[in-house]
Amino acid sequence: MSDPRVRSFQITPDDLEAAQLDELIREIEHKSLFYYKEKNKSLRARYVYGTIFLIINLCAWFIRDYAQKALALLPYVSSCGPEGSHCFHTLGVLRVSLGCFIFFLVMFLSTWNTMKLHQAQNYWHSDYWTFKFFLLVSAMVASFFIPQLYIQIYGEIARVGAGIFLGLQLVSVIEFITWWNNYWMPNNQSKQSCSFGLVMSTVFYIGSVCGIAVMYYFYAASTACTLNIFFISLTVLLLVIMMVMSLHSKVNRGLLSSGIMASYIVFLCWSAIRSEPSNTKCNAHTQNGHADWITILSFLIAIGAIVMATFSTGIDSESFRFRKDEAKDEDDIPYSYGFFHLVFSLGAMYFAMLFVSWNLEHSAQKWSIDVGWTSTWVKIVNEWFAAAIYLWKLIAPIVRQPRVHEQPQPTTTQVSRQIDEVNFP
Structure with a gap:
């Protein structure tokens, strides 16, 4: 006969299952907490990279101008030429850009296949800042020991990379406008959301019309400004085409997205005209030799815009996925590390082209950025390309719709014959 005291300390199957369940719950909570901390660390890391990119932009400006x-008292290496002339101004900007490009290219190659938070590449992306700082400084210093010929070759390559960056930025901006339109004007439209969307559409279109009027007044005041008149008039034509296409019965996208895109197109046109050289008669924005507070403020805002454009495009990897309906797991990375660093490496080429105004032969003026006929035409082509992408997104669903051909109805004789074949095989 068993002792009842012994039976009271025996573990039943139910107790064992409960203990295993508690242990499983604790393990799941521990993993969830780990993934939560790693995601936050990863999200903070992207701001560190953005700050690094901003500091590099300021270094490129200092190397170019001052x-x-x-x-002057520092000894120069042989690759810098007489009095260091090959390490300052345009070539100095390209050297800083090359060092930045090498750093982010290394980060891209080492993180491009990262998928999960527990992978080693995730820790490399979010930690080891001391070693990455040493890597960045080494890349920067090494770029000043490269001969001038290779720096000029990099400058030609940087033009292509900057163009690719502009294309990625356009896609990202248009996808953001689409998301904005869907957020303000959902499919299950209520009266409140429709009213709000209508108000915002009106605001954007009024802003676009005012921008057009201001550009005509300041940059196309006389008939001699034929090029500016052409740029502004073509912008007006693009706005009308986008509005008509958005309201077409087969498209039916409303006025909100086209209104936001219209404002963006007008901004690109204004930015292109302002990039014209100051010695042109039709440029109301004159640039004198000294830097006043407006010039300095505009310059700093332009640098901030470069960093924000690179940062926002880098974290927007969702816009470049072929399949956007993939479900995310808890241990998935919050954004694509490889794409993020790839965009920043292309952004290094982009800011180099802006600082040298896309011209590798002549140095830009102090406190100027992206000024010259090359810059003007790059922005104008960028405007046209943006309008073309947006119009394609409007008509793409219609073009890709499968054509449904009406099949002829079977005759009575054919139906009787099919019935006979079924009943009498």
Whole structure:
């Protein structure tokens, strides 16, 4: 006969299952907490990379405008040429850009296949800042030991990379406009959302019309400004085409997305005209030799815009996925690390082209950025390309719709014959 005291300490199957369940719950909670911390660390890391990119932009500006006087007493390496002339101004910007490009290219190659938070590449992306700082400084210093010929070759390659960056940025902006339109004007439209969307559409279109009027007044005041008149008039034509296509019965996208896109198109046209050289008669924005507070403020805003454009495009990998309906697991990375660093490496080429105004032969003026006829035409082509992408997104669903051909109805004789074949095989 068993002792009842012994039976009271025996573990039943139910107790064992409960203990295993508690242990499983604790393990799941521990993993969830780990994934939560890793995601937050990853999200904070992208702001660190953005800050690094901003500092590099400021270094490129200092190298272009003031480094030759400030560093006159420093000994120069042979690759910098006489009095360091090959390491300042345009070539200095390209060297800084090359160092930045090498750093982010290494980060891209080492993180492009990262998928899960527990992978080693995730820790490399979010940690080891001391080693990455050493890597960045080494890349920057090494770029000043490269001969001038290779720096000029990199400048030609940077033009292509900057063009690719502009294309990625356009796709990202248009996808954001589409998301904005869907957020303000959902499919199950209520009266409140429709009213709000209508108000915002009106605001954007009024802003676009005012921008057009201001450009005509300041940059196309006389008939001699034929090029500016052409740019502005073509912008008006693009706005009308986008509005008509958005309201077409087969498209039916409303006025909100086209209104936002219209404002963006007008901004690109204004930015292109302002990039014209100051010695042109039709440029109301004159640039004198000294830097006043408006010039300095505009310059700093332009640098901030470069960094924000690179950052926002880098974290927007969703816009470039072929399949956007993939469900995410808890241990998935919050954004594509490889794409993020790839965009920043292309952004290094982009800011180099802006600082040298897309011209590798002549140095830009102090406190100027993206000024010259090359810059003007790059922005104008960018405007046309943006309008073409947006119009294609409007008509693409119609073009891709499968054509349904009406099949002829079977005659009575054919139906009787099919019935006979079934009953009498």
